[in-house]
Amino acid sequence: MTEIRGLSGKPVADLTLEAVRAGEVSLSDLRIHPETLERQAVLAEQHANPQLADNLRRAAELTQLPDDEVLGIYEALRPGRSTAGQLTALAGSLAGRGLPRCAALVAEAAEVYARRGLTA
Amino acid sequence: MDKQRVNLDGFAVENPELGLAAMRSPNDPEPGLVVKDGRVTELDGVPEAEFDSIDTYIARHGLDLTVADEVMALTDVAFARLLVDPAVPRAEIIRLSAGATPAKLARVLAVLRPPELGLAMTKLRARRTPSNQAHVTNRLDDPLLLAADSATAAAFGFREVETTVPVLADAPSNAVACLIGAAFGADGVLIQCSVEEALELELGMRGLTSYAETVSLYGTEQVFTDGDDTPWSKAFLTSAYASRGMKMRVSSGAGAEVLMAGAQGQSMLYLEARCVALARAIGAQGVQNGGIDGASVAAAVPSGLRELMSENVMVMMRNLESCSGNDALMSESDMRRTSRTLPIVLAGSDFAFSGFGSVQRYDNMFGPSNFNAEDIDDFLAMQRDWGIDGGLRTVAPARIGELRREAAQACRAVYAHLGLADFTDEHVGLAVDAAGSKDLGEADTLAVLSAAHAIRQRGLTVVDIVAALDECGYFEMAERTMAFVRARLTGDYLQTSAIFDEQLKVLSLITDPNDYAGPGTGYVPSAERQREIDAIRQARGVDDLRAVQARSAVAMLAATGAARPGQDPRDVVIGVSPAVGRDVWRCLSGLAVTDVLSEMLAGLEEEGCTGRVVRFNDSVDLGRIGLAAARLAGSGIGIGLQGKGTALIHRRDLAPLANLELYSVAPSVTPELYRLLGANAARHAKGGTPDPARNPYSDEAIEARYHTTVIALMELERRRMDPAVPPEELSLEGLK
Numbered sequence: 001m002t003e004i005r006g007l008s009g010k011p012v013a014d015l016t017l018e019a020v021r022a023g024e025v026s027l028s029d030l031r032i033h034p035e036t037l038e039r040q041a042v043l044a045e046q047h048a049n050p051q052l053a054d055n056l057r058r059a060a061e062l063t064q065l066p067d068d069e070v071l072g073i074y075e076a077l078r079p080g081r082s083t084a085g086q087l088t089a090l091a092g093s094l095a096g097r098g099l100p101r102c103a104a105l106v107a108e109a110a111e112v113y114a115r116r117g118l119t120a
Numbered sequence: 121m122d123k124q125r126v127n128l129d130g131f132a133v134e135n136p137e138l139g140l141a142a143m144r145s146p147n148d149p150e151p152g153l154v155v156k157d158g159r160v161t162e163l164d165g166v167p168e169a170e171f172d173s174i175d176t177y178i179a180r181h182g183l184d185l186t187v188a189d190e191v192m193a194l195t196d197v198a199f200a201r202l203l204v205d206p207a208v209p210r211a212e213i214i215r216l217s218a219g220a221t222p223a224k225l226a227r228v229l230a231v232l233r234p235p236e237l238g239l240a241m242t243k244l245r246a247r248r249t250p251s252n253q254a255h256v257t258n259r260l261d262d263p264l265l266l267a268a269d270s271a272t273a274a275a276f277g278f279r280e281v282e283t284t285v286p287v288l289a290d291a292p293s294n295a296v297a298c299l300i301g302a303a304f305g306a307d308g309v310l311i312q313c314s315v316e317e318a319l320e321l322e323l324g325m326r327g328l329t330s331y332a333e334t335v336s337l338y339g340t341e342q343v344f345t346d347g348d349d350t351p352w353s354k355a356f357l358t359s360a361y362a363s364r365g366m367k368m369r370v371s372s373g374a375g376a377e378v379l380m381a382g383a384q385g386q387s388m389l390y391l392e393a394r395c396v397a398l399a400r401a402i403g404a405q406g407v408q409n410g411g412i413d414g415a416s417v418a419a420a421v422p423s424g425l426r427e428l429m430s431e432n433v434m435v436m437m438r439n440l441e442s443c444s445g446n447d448a449l450m451s452e453s454d455m456r457r458t459s460r461t462l463p464i465v466l467a468g469s470d471f472a473f474s475g476f477g478s479v480q481r482y483d484n485m486f487g488p489s490n491f492n493a494e495d496i497d498d499f500l501a502m503q504r505d506w507g508i509d510g511g512l513r514t515v516a517p518a519r520i521g522e523l524r525r526e527a528a529q530a531c532r533a534v535y536a537h538l539g540l541a542d543f544t545d546e547h548v549g550l551a552v553d554a555a556g557s558k559d560l561g562e563a564d565t566l567a568v569l570s571a572a573h574a575i576r577q578r579g580l581t582v583v584d585i586v587a588a589l590d591e592c593g594y595f596e597m598a599e600r601t602m603a604f605v606r607a608r609l610t611g612d613y614l615q616t617s618a619i620f621d622e623q624l625k626v627l628s629l630i631t632d633p634n635d636y637a638g639p640g641t642g643y644v645p646s647a648e649r650q651r652e653i654d655a656i657r658q659a660r661g662v663d664d665l666r667a668v669q670a671r672s673a674v675a676m677l678a679a680t681g682a683a684r685p686g687q688d689p690r691d692v693v694i695g696v697s698p699a700v701g702r703d704v705w706r707c708l709s710g711l712a713v714t715d716v717l718s719e720m721l722a723g724l725e726e727e728g729c730t731g732r733v734v735r736f737n738d739s740v741d742l743g744r745i746g747l748a749a750a751r752l753a754g755s756g757i758g759i760g761l762q763g764k765g766t767a768l769i770h771r772r773d774l775a776p777l778a779n780l781e782l783y784s785v786a787p788s789v790t791p792e793l794y795r796l797l798g799a800n801a802a803r804h805a806k807g808g809t810p811d812p813a814r815n816p817y818s819d820e821a822i823e824a825r826y827h828t829t830v831i832a833l834m835e836l837e838r839r840r841m842d843p844a845v846p847p848e849e850l851s852l853e854g855l856k
Contacts, residue, residue: 004610012609017590017602025583030327032365036611043615047630048214049439051181055355055403056614059362067325070360071318077353079345102359108180109352116173116341118350 002039007031007063034060054101061099073102077109084114126453132420139383139391142374142418142427143230147385151224153192155185164223172341174394177351178222182401187219199224200231203240203437206638210244217437218400222393225437229430230389234463237429241467243636244436246406246629247617248643250468252511253443254278254478256298257485260563261290263571264543264551267301267531268524273478274305275523276496277512279619280331282475284314284485287565291315293540293572295328296585297531303597304527308604308620310367310613314486317357324366327582327605328575330613331367333408333443333474337398338372339391343382355402367613369406369443370399371474374427375414388418392431400438405616407435408474410445410464415490419450425460432469439629441617447475449488457490465502465510468643470617472510480556493555500656509645513652524552533592534585540571665832669705676714676854677701683734683847686754690729692801694720694759695749698737698840701850704833707765708787708826711794716767718855719791720759723798725856729755729805731798733852737845740837743777746770752847755805759797764833765789769801780804781812787826788816 004012008028019025037060044052062070076082076090087110095103113119121127136145154162160179161168171179191199199216202208217225232240254273258265266283273281281302283294295313302309310330313323323329335357338344344351354370361368372395374388383391392409399407409431411418418424428445435442446461465472476499477489484492491499496512503510515523528551532543550560557563574580582605590598607613607624618628625631636642645653677700686693694717697704705713717733724731734752736745746760747770756772760779765786768779781800783789793813800810 006609012606015602015606015609017586017595017599020583020587020598020602021590027326027579027581027583030581030583030605030609031325032363032609032611036609037362037614040611040614043630047439047616048211048218049400049405049616051400051403052405052616053403054181055359056362058356058359058403062359062363065363067322067364070363071321074317074353074356074360077350077356078348079350079353102356105352105355109350112173112176112352113350116176118173118345 002035004036005033007033032063034063037063058101058105061102064098073106077106079118080120082120084110084119087113124453126451126456128452129456130416130420134421136387137385139378139386139388140421141387142421142423143387143389143430145385145387145390148226148387148390149223151192151221151227153183153188153221155188158185160185164221173350174339174341174344174398177355178394178397178401182397183221184218187216191216191219192221192224196227196231199228203228203232203244204236206243209637210634213244213437214439218439222397223390225396225434226387226390226393229434232430234426234429237426237433238463238467240433241429241436241464241469242642243634244433245468245470245634246436246439246441247470247619247627248632248634249627250509250511250643251279251471251619252277252473253280253282253471253475255447255475255484255486255489256281256283256478257285258479258483258557259286259485260557260560260565261285261287261294261568262551262557262560262563263293263297263535263541263568264528264531264547265554265557265560266294266297267527268551268554269479270298270301271305271523271527272520274302274309275515275520276478277306278309278476278478279511280310280312280471282312282314282333286485287569288315288319290568290572291319292323292328292575293568295323296534296575299328299582299585299601300531300534300589300597301527303600304523304530307600307622308607308624310619321360321364321366324361325364326580327608328585329366330608332361333369333371335368335370335404336372336376337370337395339377339386339394340382340384343377343380346380346382351398351402358402358404362614365608365611365614367618368404369408369441370404371408371412372396372399373409373412373414373431373445374424375411375417378417379414389427389430393434396431396434396438399435400440404440405614406441406443406470408443408445409435410474411448411450412445412474413448415445415448415450419456419460428460429463432464439616441470443471443474444469446473446490447486449481449490461490462502466506466508468508482558483556497658503653504656507650507653509643509649509653514655514657516657521552528552530589530592530594530597533594534588535571537588537592538580538584540574541567660828660832662832662835665829666703666836669703669836672705672712674705674712674714676851677733678851679735679848680851681849683752683849685752686732688730688754690805691754692724692729692731692757692759692805693749693753694731694733694761695736695745696733696850697740697742697745697762697837698735698842699837700735700761700763702840703836704763707763708829709765709789711765711791713763714855715791716761716765716794719794720761720798721852721855723795724802727799727802727806729802733850733855735848735850737841737847738843740834740841741776742766742768743770743779746779747772747774747776748847757801757805759801763837764830767794767797769797769804771804781810783813783815785815785817785822787822788818790816
């Protein structure tokens with residue numbers, strides 16, 4: 001089985017009490033790694049839940065964004081916050097930075113929001 | 121009858137226009153699905169051009185179109201039968217349900233009767249092992265009380281602890297206090313701090329909390345938008361939680377749309393079917409539903425409780441984790457709230473409660489749950505009565521006291537070590553002993569606020585908590601918490617229905633799949649778990665009773681020799697059972713056997729007779745003892761007394777089962793009545809007219825209270841029985 005690592009790349013097995021005592025554990029060591037999420041996505045697919053797999057793959061993409069930006073995108077997707085154009089631009093930016101699945105979600109929102117009156 | 125508490129509840133006339141209809145409304149659409157070139161062009165009667173945002177999300181992401189034709193062609197009854205047919209495996213239901221529209225699942229579930237819903241739940245829940253979640257909150261956000269209560273909840277077996285705050289800014293402190301406390305109660309308990317998304321994500325990312333569940337979905341676009349979200353914003357949020365390694369489930373449930381005047385005339389079950397379909401579509405692993413905040417709205421209309429349970433089963437059909445409500449007090453009536461919860465506990469859910477209120481009702485910042493701290497003994501008894509696993513276990517009161525003290529002390533130590541707050545010894549003592557925050561006296565709420573502020577500003581993580589526990593000498597808890605940090609990073613607990621067991625093994629749809637396929641299959645508690653379920657602290661055996669009786673033993677009633685027949689016509693014999701004066705000293709009424717004998721002797725004396733006490737060793741039967749006493753007495757009148765306090769008057773010429781007077785309700789017999797029995801025996805002896813006593817009756821569950829003790833007392837009597845030992849005269853010293 002593949003070795004599990006934190007987002008920093010540090011192997012989970014190294015996250016010991018001794019490492020804590022030595023001051024060698026940082027926040028990024030505690031964050032989940034995108035490969036872990038991908039592995040879980042495969043499992044979810046094998047267990048009859050492709051939607052959960054999609055979600056975990058979007059999550060894998062989001063591990064590379066800082067918290068503020070993640071929350072900023074969430075805010076932009078709430079009703080009446082963004083114009084369709086803004087959402088489309090956001091989708092383009094996400095796609096350009098290697099987050100194609102998140103980009104697709106935002107692009108679809110742009111289309112539906114415009115039709116349903118959910119844009120700013 | 122109007123004074124019964126059930127009449128405090130509100131009951132609504134069914135009114136579909138307001139959404140006050142549980143299972144079906146005339147405005148619900150006919151189930152239907154039209155697919156052209158792999159695209160849904162009509163969903164439950166709505167053409168694609170008119171799809172609202174919920175329809176759109178479900179149509180594009182929520183349905184398995186490869187099975188759509190097959191499942192939509194099934195009649196409602198045919199599909200419903202599959203749900204309860206043990207020969208049809210769960211996987212087949214999951215496969216078919218994936219292609220069913222919301223209206224279809226609502227119609228199918230409406231076919232099931234309540235026991236069939238139970239059977240469907242037993243078969244369809246995702247995780248084999250059922251579990252339970254607790255609310256741990258208090259009005260003051262007091263960290264020491266939270267730590268103590270979280271330890272208590274974990275010790276009782278709750279595998280998720282959900283906290284929240286009356287004061288938003290206190291949230292980081294609550295998360296830390298519950299985290300520390302739970303580690304003392306048990307390994308691997310998941311902590312949630314239910315607050316606004318940004319803060320909740322932040323706490324999770326820092327490892328202080330591990331799951332979230334208050335991400336609400338609604339069944340109509342209007343209410344969804346009023347809730348300031350869309351399916352896309354919620355889908356994104358779902359991924360955001362997973363990206364920070366947090367388990368997450370969404371919340372929905374009957375009544376929310378009705379309360380927000382946005383039900384559009386549709387039934388609760390249909391609107392919830394849309395929520396559940398959407399939950400699956402956005403990729404959430406589970407759903408908290410079954411009314412939740414709107415449970416009492418559902419309960420106000422006909423078949424409301426059936427609707428609530430149908431919601432849970434629907435979640436299971438969509439292959440998701442069900443956190444099955446029961447978290448809002450839906451009635452003032454104990455019978456009604458039990459009736460609401462029991463079927464789900466019996467069937468077994470991933471989580472029977474999406475928050476059993478493990479604290480006092482007034483301290484539950486979510487509002488009182490349907491079951492609360494004061495109901496834990498009832499719940500444990502119900503679990504034992506039915507031999508089922510509701511996720512909880514008995515903890516010895518002394519053990520709870522220890523755990524609460526350790527947790528509160530550790531919480532204080534960590535707060536002091538990290539420079540968050542200084543709490544006094546007295547405060548620790550109060551938190552340990554408190555039933556709720558009202559017992560804490562005056563609280564320093566600013567100290568909590570500033571501790572919470574410091575946790576957030578300094579960006580403290582679970583590692584800081586581990587280091588503080590370690591440096592304060594709590595090595596085992598530090599190790600335990602660190603092990604949990606490692607376990608989280610494997611991501612296994614992001615799968616459907618995942619919990620950690622106490623060995624930090626993940627139990628989920630994947631690692632612990634429900635394999636129910638009829639009687640003899642599926643989850644059965646292990647022998648060890650069954651012992652936990654059965655061993656409630658109130659259970660008593662014969663040895664317990666022997667010890668209790670021994671504590672009442674006195675140096676009286678010594679045997680003085682073989683009993684001889686009396687000649688005096690005023691001689692009345694009180695015959696006692698074999699264990700009296702040896703193992704049995706106290707009657708069911710709480711009176712000492714010696715005091716009972718004293719009263720009888722005094723009663724005899726008042727009427728001019730003389731009493732003797734003779735122990736009969738050849739029978740435990742009161743009629744035989746009484747008759748044997750009468751045959752020994754010079755007067756031909758005997759009194760029979762069993763150690764438990766049942767007594768009668770007998771005459772030498774009667775059949776054993778006949779008698780002159782009988783006190784059958786031993787727990788209620790008073791000293792005055794025993795004295796009257798003595799006096800009446802004397803009157804019989806003299807040929808006078810007795811004044812027969814009336815047996816006292818009460819409205820209490822006398823049999824429930826005393827039958828187990830009676831059985832144990834009779835066993836003590838039986839063990840002393842020896843037909844070879846003739847009747848013995850007992851010393852009257854101290855009795856007169």
